[in-house]
Structure formats: C-alpha cells, structure tokens
Amino acid sequence: MTGRVITITSGKGGVGKTTATANIGVALARRGQRVTCLDADIGLRNLDVVMGLENRIVYDLVDVVEGRARLRQALIKDKRLPELTLMPAAQTRDKLAVKEAQMIKLVEDLRKECDFVLIDSPAGIEHGFRNAIAPADEVLIVTTPEVSAVRDADRIIGLVEAAEKPAPRLIINRLRPSMVKRGEMLDTKDVLEVLAVELIGIVPEDEAIITSTNKGQPVAFEDRSPAGAAFTRIAQRILGEDVPFMVFDDTSGLFDKMSKFLKR
Amino acid sequence: MTPISFKGTREGLHITLAPAPWREIMEELARQLNRPGAQSFFRGARVLLETGNRMLGVTELEELIALLAQHQMTLTSVLGETQTQDAFVQLRSAMPPPPENLQAEIESAPEHATEDLSALLIHRTVRSGQLIRHAGTIIVIGDVNPGAEVVAENDVVVWGKLRGVVHAGASGDTRAMVGALFLAPTQLRIGNFIARAPDEKRTQVWTAEIARVRDEQIVVEPWNAV
Numbered sequence: 001m002t003g004r005v006i007t008i009t010s011g012k013g014g015v016g017k018t019t020a021t022a023n024i025g026v027a028l029a030r031r032g033q034r035v036t037c038l039d040a041d042i043g044l045r046n047l048d049v050v051m052g053l054e055n056r057i058v059y060d061l062v063d064v065v066e067g068r069a070r071l072r073q074a075l076i077k078d079k080r081l082p083e084l085t086l087m088p089a090a091q092t093r094d095k096l097a098v099k100e101a102q103m104i105k106l107v108e109d110l111r112k113e114c115d116f117v118l119i120d121s122p123a124g125i126e127h128g129f130r131n132a133i134a135p136a137d138e139v140l141i142v143t144t145p146e147v148s149a150v151r152d153a154d155r156i157i158g159l160v161e162a163a164e165k166p167a168p169r170l171i172i173n174r175l176r177p178s179m180v181k182r183g184e185m186l187d188t189k190d191v192l193e194v195l196a197v198e199l200i201g202i203v204p205e206d207e208a209i210i211t212s213t214n215k216g217q218p219v220a221f222e223d224r225s226p227a228g229a230a231f232t233r234i235a236q237r238i239l240g241e242d243v244p245f246m247v248f249d250d251t252s253g254l255f256d257k258m259s260k261f262l263k264r
Numbered sequence: 265m266t267p268i269s270f271k272g273t274r275e276g277l278h279i280t281l282a283p284a285p286w287r288e289i290m291e292e293l294a295r296q297l298n299r300p301g302a303q304s305f306f307r308g309a310r311v312l313l314e315t316g317n318r319m320l321g322v323t324e325l326e327e328l329i330a331l332l333a334q335h336q337m338t339l340t341s342v343l344g345e346t347q348t349q350d351a352f353v354q355l356r357s358a359m360p361p362p363p364e365n366l367q368a369e370i371e372s373a374p375e376h377a378t379e380d381l382s383a384l385l386i387h388r389t390v391r392s393g394q395l396i397r398h399a400g401t402i403i404v405i406g407d408v409n410p411g412a413e414v415v416a417e418n419d420v421v422v423w424g425k426l427r428g429v430v431h432a433g434a435s436g437d438t439r440a441m442v443g444a445l446f447l448a449p450t451q452l453r454i455g456n457f458i459a460r461a462p463d464e465k466r467t468q469v470w471t472a473e474i475a476r477v478r479d480e481q482i483v484v485e486p487w488n489a490v
C-alpha cells in the first residue's frame with residue numbers, strides 16, 4: 001500500500017495553506033481515507049493548533065529524521081477521527097534542520113501506512129518550500145483572488161513545473177462574492193486566465209474559519225458552513241468524484257449551479 | 265533521475281539540469297562530453313541551458329562555460345531564475361567568442377540560415393519570475409505572464425497573451441519587432457526605446473498586434489496590416 005502524497009503550497013504567505021491542509025485532511029478522513037497531515041513549516045508550526053492537537057506533541061519531525069524518535073512515536077492520532085494523524089513540525093529548530101533527501105525518506109515511510117500524506121508547505125520559494133515539494137506526487141496551489149497572490153502563485157507554478165511535477169491544481173480561497181459582484185475583486189475567471197491551471201475548488205471567505213481555528217476544530221468536520229462544504233467538495237474531487245462547482249451569490253448565500261466555464 | 269538531460273534541437277543542444285548537487289552535475293556533464301564519439305557530435309554546438317528552479321551563481325556558471333569551451337561549445341541562452349540570468353549577463357561580456365570554425369561557418373552561410381539557427385522556440389507558459397534571454401529571435405507558443413521577462417537580441421513573437429516585460433533588439437537593434445496575439449505587456453522595449461502599459465486598465469480585446477520603432481518611437485499596429 002502506498003498513499004498519494006499531496007503538497008499544499010502558495011507563493012504568498014497567509015493565504016490559507018494550513019487551513020486547507022487541515023480541512024482537506026479532515027474531509028478525506030471523514031470519507032474513510034487514512035490521512036497523515038505533515039507540517040513542513042519548521043520553526044513556524046501551526047497545523048497542530050489548527051487541528052487542535054497541540055497539547056499532544058511529544059516528538060516531532062526533526063526528532064524522527066535525526067533518529068531520536070520512531071515514526072510511530074511522533075505521529076499523533078486525531079482525537080475525533082481514528083483515520084487521521086498528524087506529523088508535527090519542530091517549533092524550536094532552524095528550518096535548515098531537515099534536508100531534501102531526509103524529507104523524501106520520511107514521506108516514503110509515512111505513505112506506506114496510509115492513503116494520503118498531505119504536506120503543509122511553508123510560504124516562499126526557499127529551502128522549506130523545496131523540501132515540501134520534493135516528495136510530492138501532486139501539488140495544490142492556494143491563492144486568494146488578489147493580484148499579488150496570483151502573481152506569486154504563478155511563480156510557484158513555474159517552479160513546480162521546473163521540478164518536473166505534474167501540473168498543479170488550484171484552490172482559490174477567501175473569495176468574497178459581494179466584492180466580485182461590485183467588480184472590486186478578481187473573479188475566478190480572471191485568476192484562471194493568468195494561471196492556466198486546473199481549478200480544484202473555490203473556498204469563500206467565512207467567519208466560521210476563524211472561530212474554528214481558535215477552537216482547534218476544522219470547519220470540515222461539518223458541512224454546515226460554506227467553507228466546510230467547499231473543503232469537502234475539494235476532498236471529493238481529490239477522490240475523483242465529479243462534483244459541480246458552486247457559484248457563490250452574496251444575497252442568497254449559496255446556490256448550486258453548474259458553471260461550465262470553470263472546467264477547462 | 266540523472267542529474268542532466270540532453271536534447272538536440274535545431275537551435276543547438278538543450279541541456280536541462282535536475283535538482284542534483286552541483287558536483288554531480290558537473291561530473292556527469294564532463295562524463296557525457298568525454299564519451300567516445302561525443303567530441304565530434306557536440307563540437308561547435310550552441311548550448312541552451314535550462315536550470316529549472318536551481319539558482320546558479322557566477323562561479324558555477326563560469327565553471328560550466330569553461331567546461332563547454334573545452335569542447336568548443338558555447339552557451340548562448342539560459343532559461344531559469346532571475347538570479348542565474350543576472351550571473352549569465354555578468355559573464356556574457358567576458359565569455360570566449362564562438363569557436364573559430366563555427367564563426368567562419370556562420371559568416372559564410374546564407375543570411376536566412378543564420379537566422380534559422382538562432383531562433384529559440386519556447387513551447388509553454390512563461391511564468392512570473394522566469395526570464396528568457398536569447399541571442400537571436402524568441403518565439404513563445406503560450407502566454408508570457410505578468411512578472412515574466414523575455415529578452416531577445418532580435419524579434420520576439422508570442423503566440424498567446426504577452427503581459428510581462430519584453431525587450432526585443434536587446435543589444436541596440438531598433439529594427440527588431442515584437443508581435444503577439446494579445447499584446448498587453450507591462451513594459452515593452454525595442455533597442456533603447458521604452459513603452460509601458462497605460463496605468464488605467466484597457467478593455468481587453470483579442471487582436472494580434474505588432475510593435476516596432478517608427479520615427480524614433482514605438483508604435484503598435486494590427487498584425488494583419490503588416
């Protein structure tokens with residue numbers, strides 16, 4: 001058994017990589033998949049906080065790589081979903097502590113035990129990004145609908161292509177339908193026109209994300225919130241299901257509608 | 265994965281570097297170039313180097329250029345990160361001239377053959393942060409995105425949307441032109457002339473256009489009028 005390794009990355013920081021990793025992980029695990037979320041943001045870990053598992057960390061990724069702990073000892077089981085585990089990053093170590101080859105080896109070991117390894121990449125194009133990309137079978141790029149974030153996403157897509165990975169897929173996060181409507185925000189079509197990659201999901205701006213992050217309970221545990229439902233649809237698409245894209249409408253909340261133009 | 269891969273194209277030899285340690289790359293390259301029969305095959309070749317997301321400094325590039333020179337090969341183009349490009353530009357002035365025999369060959373060849381030899385074909389989207397610099401004409405089949413830069417000593421033709429920075433006639437040739445199916449560059453240079461995009465966004469219409477220098481300024485006209 002070898003699981004699929006999916007790295008979630010962006011160029012610009014703070015666009016929602018960690019949020020996406022935690023929620024896609026939860027959504028996949030809720031569908032019975034065995035998922036390991038790996039925090040590759042060494043020195044700035046926070047996937048554990050978003051997943052609500054911070055207080056269970058004893059060993060971390062660097063301990064495993066440097067032989068102080070076995071894989072099983074460092075892996076943290078989720079308190080709600082038995083299929084979900086977390087490999088935490090080290091908080092106190094320098095981000096150069098892990099080499100590319102060590103990361104590849106670690107992920108090779110992890111993937112034997114599960115269906116998916118989701119890697120939460122640090123922002124930027126430096127060492128940490130390269131480490132997160134090296135073991136990936138697939139790459140998801142997160143961007144917000146802002147010109148600067150899209151520009152950085154484009155740069156990252158170029159680097160992913162140069163690393164000879166398959167064409168990455170795109171998550172547009174924090175879309176605000178009311179602003180798009182007023183012409184104050186890039187819409188999905190504008191973003192795709194520049195990036196020319198396949199869209200795997202649109203996640204609306206959602207206050208529930210903030211409360212859920214504070215509680216350590218990712219929104220994807222329930223499908224009630226718009227963002228939670230959006231992450232669930234992304235998980236379904238990862239599993240190969242053909243799920244229609246939502247058109248977000250501000251006044252009436254959400255309504256389902258096939259939007260053909262999104263499918264390139 | 266091998267640290268380097270070779271591909272022969274009409275423009276010359278296309279060498280792609282994998283993300284392997286620099287030592288391994290140089291050793292492999294030396295090994296490949298010293299293979300029996302390789303001498304006559306590679307001799308005199310122009311080399312297009314694709315560095316992927318690796319950043320090469322002046323020292324590394326110098327080492328590579330020196331190794332190529334030992335085999336009478338010349339580095340003419342680099343595709344990769346801006347930093348690598350800068351190193352290349354820095355070195356370019358100090359680079360050994362093309363091997364004698366090749367020089368003679370080019371000079372004696374008919375005009376069109378020379379141009380043919382120097383066109384670089386890029387068949388993909390050129391993305392933000394990528395810079396393509398080439399001593400001849402550059403043809404892109406795909407888009408040139410905002411944040412990307414294309415610099416050619418002759419013409420630039422983009423079969424797609426051109427929205428990055430473009431510089432044709434980069435060593436001063438004002439007869440060079442820039443053509444694109446959709447011409448909306450952030451900045452367009454021909455020789456020493458510069459034109460930039462209007463600050464207000466213009467409504468995007470899909471028309472093929474061509475930019476060239478006329479009466480000391482850059483003018484843009486529909487492609488079909490040429």
Ligand SMILES: Nc1ncnc2c1ncn2[C@@H]1O[C@H](COP(=O)(O)OP(=O)(O)OP(=O)(O)O)[C@@H](O)[C@H]1O
Pocket residue numbers: 010012013014015016017018019020041121122123173174175203204205206207209210213227
């Ligand atoms: N759809 C959304 N709606 C509202 N807030 C969101 C949404 N997505 C993310 N956020 C908020 O944006 C902030 C940044 O998110 P997150 O930490 O996931 O980004 P990141 O890309 O991992 O950042 P970094 O580059 O620092 O690792 C967080 O406070 C998060 O709660």
Ligand SMILES: [Mg+2]
Pocket residue numbers: 017018019041046120121122
């Ligand atoms: Mg993060």
